Structure formats: structure tokens, C-alpha cells
Amino acid sequence: MRTETPPIVRLEDYRPSDHLIDRVDLDVRLDPRDTRVSATLSLRPNPVGRAGAPLVLDGDDLVLLALDLDGQAPPPDAYRADASGLTLHAPPQRPFTLRIETRLDPTANTKLMGLYRSGGVYCTQCEADGFRRITYFLDRPDVLSVYTTRIEAEREAAPILLGNGNPVEAGEIPGTGRHFAVWHDPLPKPAYLFALVGGRLDRVAKRFTTMEDRAVEIAVYVEPGKAERAAYALDAVERSMAWDETAFGRAYDLDVFNVVAVSDFNMGAMENKGLNIFNDKYVLASPETATDADYAAIEAIIAHEYFHNWSGNRVTCRDWFQLCLKEGLTVFRDQEFSSDMRSRAVHRIAEVRTLRARQFPEDAGPLAHPVRPRQYAEINNFYTATVYEKGAEIVRMLRTLIGEASFREGMDRYFADNDGTAATVEDFLKAFETVTGRDLSRFAEWYERPGTPRVAVSGRYDAGARTYRLDFRQTRPGAGADAPPLVIPVRLGLIGPDGPLAEATGDAVENGVFVLDGAEASLTFADVAAEPVPSLFRDFSAPVRVESDLDDAARLTLLRHDTDDFNRWEAAQRVAMRIMTAQVRGQDADAVAFVGALGAFLDAHALRNPAFAAQVLALPSEGDIADEIGTNIDPDAIFQARRDLRRRLGADLRARLTALREALSEPAGASFSPDAAPAGRRALRNAALDLIAAADAQAGIDLARAQIAAATNMTDRLAGLATLALLPGEAREAALAAFVERYADEPLVLDKWFGLQAMIPEADTVARIRRLQGHPAFAMTNPNRVRALVGSFSLANPTQFNRPDGAGYDLVAETVLALDGTNPQVAARLMTAFGSWRRLESGRREAAEKVLRRIAATPGLSRDVADIGARSLGG
Numbered sequence: 001m002r003t004e005t006p007p008i009v010r011l012e013d014y015r016p017s018d019h020l021i022d023r024v025d026l027d028v029r030l031d032p033r034d035t036r037v038s039a040t041l042s043l044r045p046n047p048v049g050r051a052g053a054p055l056v057l058d059g060d061d062l063v064l065l066a067l068d069l070d071g072q073a074p075p076p077d078a079y080r081a082d083a084s085g086l087t088l089h090a091p092p093q094r095p096f097t098l099r100i101e102t103r104l105d106p107t108a109n110t111k112l113m114g115l116y117r118s119g120g121v122y123c124t125q126c127e128a129d130g131f132r133r134i135t136y137f138l139d140r141p142d143v144l145s146v147y148t149t150r151i152e153a154e155r156e157a158a159p160i161l162l163g164n165g166n167p168v169e170a171g172e173i174p175g176t177g178r179h180f181a182v183w184h185d186p187l188p189k190p191a192y193l194f195a196l197v198g199g200r201l202d203r204v205a206k207r208f209t210t211m212e213d214r215a216v217e218i219a220v221y222v223e224p225g226k227a228e229r230a231a232y233a234l235d236a237v238e239r240s241m242a243w244d245e246t247a248f249g250r251a252y253d254l255d256v257f258n259v260v261a262v263s264d265f266n267m268g269a270m271e272n273k274g275l276n277i278f279n280d281k282y283v284l285a286s287p288e289t290a291t292d293a294d295y296a297a298i299e300a301i302i303a304h305e306y307f308h309n310w311s312g313n314r315v316t317c318r319d320w321f322q323l324c325l326k327e328g329l330t331v332f333r334d335q336e337f338s339s340d341m342r343s344r345a346v347h348r349i350a351e352v353r354t355l356r357a358r359q360f361p362e363d364a365g366p367l368a369h370p371v372r373p374r375q376y377a378e379i380n381n382f383y384t385a386t387v388y389e390k391g392a393e394i395v396r397m398l399r400t401l402i403g404e405a406s407f408r409e410g411m412d413r414y415f416a417d418n419d420g421t422a423a424t425v426e427d428f429l430k431a432f433e434t435v436t437g438r439d440l441s442r443f444a445e446w447y448e449r450p451g452t453p454r455v456a457v458s459g460r461y462d463a464g465a466r467t468y469r470l471d472f473r474q475t476r477p478g479a480g481a482d483a484p485p486l487v488i489p490v491r492l493g494l495i496g497p498d499g500p501l502a503e504a505t506g507d508a509v510e511n512g513v514f515v516l517d518g519a520e521a522s523l524t525f526a527d528v529a530a531e532p533v534p535s536l537f538r539d540f541s542a543p544v545r546v547e548s549d550l551d552d553a554a555r556l557t558l559l560r561h562d563t564d565d566f567n568r569w570e571a572a573q574r575v576a577m578r579i580m581t582a583q584v585r586g587q588d589a590d591a592v593a594f595v596g597a598l599g600a601f602l603d604a605h606a607l608r609n610p611a612f613a614a615q616v617l618a619l620p621s622e623g624d625i626a627d628e629i630g631t632n633i634d635p636d637a638i639f640q641a642r643r644d645l646r647r648r649l650g651a652d653l654r655a656r657l658t659a660l661r662e663a664l665s666e667p668a669g670a671s672f673s674p675d676a677a678p679a680g681r682r683a684l685r686n687a688a689l690d691l692i693a694a695a696d697a698q699a700g701i702d703l704a705r706a707q708i709a710a711a712t713n714m715t716d717r718l719a720g721l722a723t724l725a726l727l728p729g730e731a732r733e734a735a736l737a738a739f740v741e742r743y744a745d746e747p748l749v750l751d752k753w754f755g756l757q758a759m760i761p762e763a764d765t766v767a768r769i770r771r772l773q774g775h776p777a778f779a780m781t782n783p784n785r786v787r788a789l790v791g792s793f794s795l796a797n798p799t800q801f802n803r804p805d806g807a808g809y810d811l812v813a814e815t816v817l818a819l820d821g822t823n824p825q826v827a828a829r830l831m832t833a834f835g836s837w838r839r840l841e842s843g844r845r846e847a848a849e850k851v852l853r854r855i856a857a858t859p860g861l862s863r864d865v866a867d868i869g870a871r872s873l874g875g
């Protein structure tokens with residue numbers, strides 16, 4: 001535990017390593033409390049490093065047992081070693097070998113970084129800086145080495161031994177009950193991609209032949225007894241491999257691809273070369289235990305980690321400032337995959353919902369940072385929505401600007417030019433400059449500046465001249481007048497009273513895209529017969545906030561007639577937002593036209609496209625409304641406005657919603673499929689249930705109970721329970737009790753049960769959570785449990801987290817502090833829930849600030865939590 005102020009790492013201070021490590025030979029003897037690691041490193045001076053510099057190897061919590069240099073123990077004054085590093089004062093100026101022996105206690109490793117045990121399975125997590133908890137090393141992404149790993153363990157405890165690369169040898173150690181396996185990874189990689197696994201696991205596997213004719217054995221390893229729940233993940237790996245070949249021309253490069261699911265994991269999953277390690281929440285699925293959303297997340301995360309094999313592993317990052325180079329790009333790639341597997345428009349809506357829910361607030365608060373940060377105290381705090389989601393939007397804008405064909409050509413060029421290297425954002429952009437001949441230096445500004453840009457748009461129709469003119473103005477919060485304007489692709493079209501007008505064309509609009517690259521710009525359309533409605537930022541063509549002067553009637557025209565499904569959804573969201581924010585501000589919140597338009601929309605489209613209709617019916621969240629209002633936020637007023645509009649919709653559309661539920665019900669005996677079409681039908685039925693229940697509690701209770709009783713899958717069962725969770729009373733408590741009894745042995749389902757209760761918007765929820773923290777199934781050592789109970793509360797229960805008396809803040813603060821000693825990464829992540837505190841009304845703002853100051857003043861904080869505390873309060 002540290003108390004000193006953490007040092008700041010700066011991009012401008014980057015310099016190449018003074019030494020390189022070409023080969024790493026590891027011998028790992030696994031033992032629950034006394035694991036021995038012998039690392040043989042083949043080192044040499046880096047030709048572009050400083051000649052004669054000392055060799056400074058990173059370490060974290062290490063115990064050095066033995067050291068030799070070219071086979072000899074160095075004299076004691078030749079080096080210095082402690083838990084956090086090993087320095088050779090005057091290393092040889094030629095290639096040399098270091099053998100380092102360290103001792104680890106995987107059972108005591110509660111940080112879940114480095115080598116640890118999860119439910120008896122040995123596993124590793126090395127990104128960003130966990131490898132230094134295994135052995136002393138140059139633990140930086142621009143040091144690439146070829147690894148050979150020998151793993152040894154007791155056969156009974158760990159019959160499965162997995163490493164990076166290909167298996168080369170395995171055998172028994174006679175008379176010891178121990179066995180070993182040797183793995184070799186021929187492709188040089190940074191230490192953060194190292195992994196090993198040892199344990200008792202079940203396996204499902206299939207063969208895949210790549211377009212280069214390589215036979216690959218794909219396998220998914222899970223807790224014994226759960227093999228059939230791994231089938232969907234296995235299938236997703238196969239589909240990802242095939243898709244990356246067709247969509248990006250990328251083939252897999254080893255003989256095996258292994259995925260291992262473990263139950264204690266700090267995040268979603270990790271792309272270790274040839275050996276992806278996953279939080280089991282993103283692998284295990286059965287109709288009885290997983291919702292449609294779970295299946296979709298498994299598909300997306302399996303794809304994401306697999307796609308890293310090229311965008312991240314084959315081409316890695318020069319330093320951690322370039323994190324978006326692999327994360328933003330890989331999110332873009334997994335988004336495209338999911339869009340191809342499912343409905344493109346519906347997936348785009350989901351992407352934008354996530355961006356607005358997580359990235360916009362982050363970018364508007366004290367934790368805002370550029371997509372490529374320039375400095376950090378703790379890199380693990382920068383795996384953020386900005387790096388990932390806004391990073392993906394930048395890649396998407398690039399494709400919009402240069403067109404699909406050039407984009408694909410540029411990607412090919414990027415992979416070809418940078419394969420086997422540690423690259424930068426500049427290398428990425430250069431590939432596209434090379435293939436298009438365009439100068440992307442102004443576009444690159446997107447990587448550098450925090451804050452969500454605003455684009456104000458107004459339109460004017462001149463009936464005499466038959467022209468329609470659009471005026472654009474961009475501003476960036478916090479950016480000075482001299483800040484260069486961003487290059488913003490605006491995909492757009494014009495809609496007439498009865499449908500789309502001829503698609504916008506002309507000098508300034510190419511393939512439906514207008515490029516706004518000045519602070520202000522205008523665009524005039526000629527020969528427009530009647531006043532049109534502009535459809536702006538189609539498909540959400542840029543991550544900006546659009547301020548347009550369209551009224552409800554114009555927006556409802558878009559809902560009816562736009563050819564861009566994203567903007568039809570957006571139109572309904574904007575009108576709903578206008579109604580709810582008006583109510584919060586005490587203004588006229590007339591909803592008549594909206595309700596009428598939604599009714600007509602449902603009549604025309606609900607049965608043809610239920611997944612899309614479900615999205616249109618789902619109002620902006622309380623968080624979205626808060627983000628829209630921006631200052632002086634009162635979560636209770638927001639909650640009421642949203643509840644009132646849900647009630648209104650449920651009451652006025654009751655007959656239609658009831659008919660839809662009937663029409664969309666599954667025929668008895670139908671077998672479950674997690675595919676997009678049946679999932680879309682379930683989504684619309686359940687969206688209808690939510691609105692009916694909002695308007696008529698008794699009907700809601702009856703429908704939800706009937707749905708739970710008849711449910712043949714977790715999606716419908718959980719939707720029924722979620723409906724009841726919002727309706728206080730006996731029925732709710734009985735249903736919760738029945739649920740926990742039924743799933744007592746299913747940790748991932750219990751997470752849903754914890755999460756639902758944490759999200760109940762009622763005054764006694766804090767007390768309920770405190771009770772649940774004492775539930776035998778709750779464990780502070782399991783990140784999924786903590787996120788389910790306390791994370792759901794802080795992120796998805798705005799009225800209770802932001803209680804005026806501060807009791808919600810206290811609960812989260814206590815959890816952050818209790819967790820900090822054992823798992824600082826998860827503690828710091830939980831603490832980011834305070835990130836929007838400055839935007840609250842004054843009473844809550846003061847309460848939140850007090851709690852933040854209390855956390856920040858606690859002695860002995862981890863660097864992770866201290867960093868979030870300092871940044872949340874600063875700025």
C-alpha cells in the first residue's frame with residue numbers, strides 16, 4: 001500500500017527502452033501458496049536506447065529467490081532488488097542471459113492481477129502491468145519477446161495446463177503426482193499478453209480451417225459440469241474467425257485458440273495471445289440462466305477478444321497512451337461484427353445508448369480525458385468509455401469520411417506496415433493518408449481534446465427561390481476560441497411531408513455526407529419543392545450533441561418517414577426528451593402528439609420489426625435525461641417525469657400494447673433460440689409489459705406473475721421479475737424469494753437477483769442492500785457480486801444513490817474503502833460513479849463532495865483509488 005503521491009507518466013517523456021528481451025523461457029511450478037517461477041531472459045542493448053544505461057526491471061510484490069547472469073551469480077553490489085524492482089547497475093553491453101527465480105502466493109493474490117486462483121483454477125491477468133507480479137521484467141508494451149512456457153502442477157488439482165501459442169510437449173513427472181506442459185508462442189509479444197491457466201476444467205472444441213488452410217482447434221474451457229453452457233461461446237468464436245477473414249482479410253495464426261472462463265475476474269475478458277481468459281459471465285449461457293442481452297454480450301466480447309489477435313496483438317501499442325489504437329479499433333470491429341450478425345440499425349441504437357450513458361457523462365465531468373490521454377498516474381484507470389467507445393466512433397468517422405473501399409484498403413495497409421511492431425495513433429492514420437493521399441492531421445484532433453462537441457443546426461426554407469439552407473456552428477465545451485475546429489462528418493438527407501426527397505447531393509455533399517470542418521458552415525439545397533425536414537447526423541455519424549431548432553411535429557415527421565432507422569428512433573427519443581425535460585423544468589409537457597405518433601408507428605411497424613419497435617418504446621433513461629439537463633440536476637424530478645410519461649404511454653396505448661403481447665407470444669412448445677429475431681419479439685413484449693405495469697399496477701402484477709410462471713427462458717422470467725421489482729408489495733417479495741430459491745446454486749443468476757434489488761427506486765433500498773451484503777451468496781472477493789449489488793446501485797439507481805441525506809453515497813464509499821485494500825482496481829472503478837457529482841443540485845453536490853473528500857483523505861489508499869479521488873475533486 002502506498003501513501004506517497006503517485007508519479008505522473010507523460011506521453012511527451014516517452015523514450016524507447018534501453019534494453020530489449022528477445023526470448024523468455026519460463027518455468028512455472030504451480031502451488032497454491034508457494035509457486036516458483038524461473039524466468040530466463042535473453043537480453044541485449046537496444047540499438048536506439050542509451051548505451052551503458054542500467055537495466056531496470058519492473059516488479060510488484062515480488063520475492064527474489066535466485067539470480068544469475070550468464071550462469072553466474074552476480075556480486076551483491078552489482079544489483080539491487082526489492083519487491084518493486086530489480087536493477088543491474090552496469091549490465092553487459094552485449095547480448096546476455098538473466099535467470100531470475102521468484103516465489104509467488106497465488107492464493108493470497110486478491111488483486112486478481114498477475115497469477116492468482118479463481119475457484120481453485122490458476123489463471124493470470126497481465127494487462128496493463130500484471131506481468132511484473134510474476135517475474136521482474138521490462139513490463140512495457142514496446143518490448144516484444146518470443147515466449148516458451150513450461151507449466152508444472154499436481155495432476156489431480158490441475159489436469160489442464162494451458163499457455164500462449166501452440167502446445168509442444170507434455171508429460172508426467174514420475175513418482176510425484178505432478179505433470180507438465182510446454183507451450184511455445186512463435187510470435188513476439190509484449191508481456192501484457194502473457195497468460196497461463198492450470199486447473200480442473202471441462203472442454204468443448206471444434207475445428208476451423210482458415211482461409212490460409214491452417215487447421216485450428218478452437219476450444220472453450222469452463223467449470224466442470226458446465227460444458228453445454230459453453231456451446232454458444234464456441235460458436236461465436238467460429239463465427240468471429242470467419243467474419244474477420246471476410247470483413248478484414250485477417251486469418252488466425254496459431255494451431256489452437258483457447259478460451260477459458262473463470263469466475264473471479266476484474267473486467268470482461270482478456271485477449272492473451274492464443275489463450276483468452278474470460279469472466280465466466282461472458283461465456284456461460286443456457287436458456288434457463290442467460291438473457292438475450294447476455295447472449296448478445298457473449299457474442300460481442302468473444303468477438304472483441306478474438307479480433308484483438310490482429311488489432312492489439314499482431315500490431316500492439318507502443319505505450320499505454322496509445323491504448324485506443326487497439327481498444328477503439330477493436331470495439332469498432334466488434335460493433336461491425338454484431339451488426340452483421342444482428343440488425344444493423346438496432347445495434348447502432350444500442351451502441352449510441354451506451355455511448356450516451358457512459359461516455360458523454362464522463363466527457364462532461366472531472367474524469368474527462370482525451371481519447372489519447374497525455375498523462376496518467378494509474379493506467380488501469382484509463383480503460384474508459386472514452387478510450388473504448390469514443391475511440392470506436394473516431395474509427396467510424398474515418399470510414400465515413402474516406403468511404404468503405406478506402407477504409408478497407410487503409411486497414412490492410414495498417415496491418416501490413418505495422419505487423420509485429422508496437423505502433424502509435426500516428427502510424428494508424430498514416431496508413432489511411434497513404435492510400436487516400438489525404439491529409440488527416442486536422443482529423444487527428446479528435447484524439448487530443450476531451451469534451452463532447454456541440455453542433456447547432458438551423459434550417460431556412462425560401463419558397464420563392466425553392467432553396468433550403470442549413471447553417472452549422474460547432475463549439476467545444478472548455479475549448480478556447482483559438483482551438484482548431486474538428487472535422488465532423490454529417491450524414492444527412494431531407495424529408496418532405498410525405499416521404500424522403502431526392503437524396504441530398506451537390507458539391508458539398510458526397511455520398512450523403514457533408515463535412516463540417518470549420519467553426520461555422522452553410523449548405524444550400526436547390527430545387528426543393530416544399531419545406532423539408534432535415535435528417536441530420538444519420539446513423540449517428542459523429543459523437544456530438546446536436547442542437548437543432550426542429551419542433552415536435554418535424555421530429556415526428558422523421559419518425560414516420562425517415563429512411564434512416566437510427567434517426568427515426570432518435571426523433572422519438574428527442575420528442576420524449578423534450579416532454580420529460582419540460583416537466584422537470586416546470587414547463588408545458590404536452591405529450592398528445594407524441595402518444596398519437598407512437599400509436600401509429602406501432603400499428604405500422606411493430607410486428608414487422610419488433611426489435612426496432614422495442615427500442616422506440618424504450619424512453620431515454622434517467623441518466624440520459626440528467627445528461628441532457630446538464631446542471632443543477634434533481635434525480636427525483638427526473639424520475640417522476642420519466643415515470644409519468646411511461647404511465648401516459650401505458651394508459652393511452654394499452655389496447656395496442658396488450659394486442660402486441662398476444663400477437664408476439666411464443667407458440668407453446670417452441671424451442672428457444674437466442675437469435676436476433678426471436679430476441680426482438682421478446683424485447684417488444686417485455687417493453688409493452690413495462691409500460692402497461694407503469695400505468696396499471698395491478699395489471700402489471702398479474703401479467704408479470706403469469707409471465708414468470710409460464711417462462712421457458714431467463715429473458716422472460718427476469719423481465720417479469722423486473723416489472724414486479726418496481727411495484728412494492730407482497731407479490732414482489734414472494735417472487736424475489738422464489739427466484740433466489742430456484743437459483744441458489746447459480747452465481748451468475750444470483751447476480752441478476754442482487755442487481756434487481758439494488759435498482760429498486762425506493763427509500764429502503766439502501767437498507768435492503770446492507771442486508772444483502774450479509775447474504776451468504778454475497779462476497780466482496782468476487783468482482784461480479786460487487787458490481788451486481790453495489791455497481792448496479794451506483795450506476796442504475798439515480799434517486800437512491802443520490803439521496804439528499806447522503807446515505808447512498810455513504811454506502812458506495814464504504815464499499816470502495818473496504819475493497820481498496822484487497823482489490824484496488826475494482827474499488828477505483830466503483831468510485832467513478834461519483835464522476836458526475838458537480839452537475840447535481842447544490843444539496844446533493846455538497847453531500848457527494850463531502851464523501852469524496854472523506855475517501856480521498858483516507859490514509860493508505862491505493863494508487864488506483866487515490867487517482868480517481870484526486871481527479872474527481874480537481875479540475
Ligand code: B3K
Nearest residue numbers: 127128269270271380383
Ligand atoms: N484488454 C482488456 C482490458 C484490460 C484491462 C486492464 N485493466 C480487455 C479488452 O479490452 O479486450
Ligand code: ZN
Nearest residue numbers: 304308327330
Ligand atoms: Zn479490448
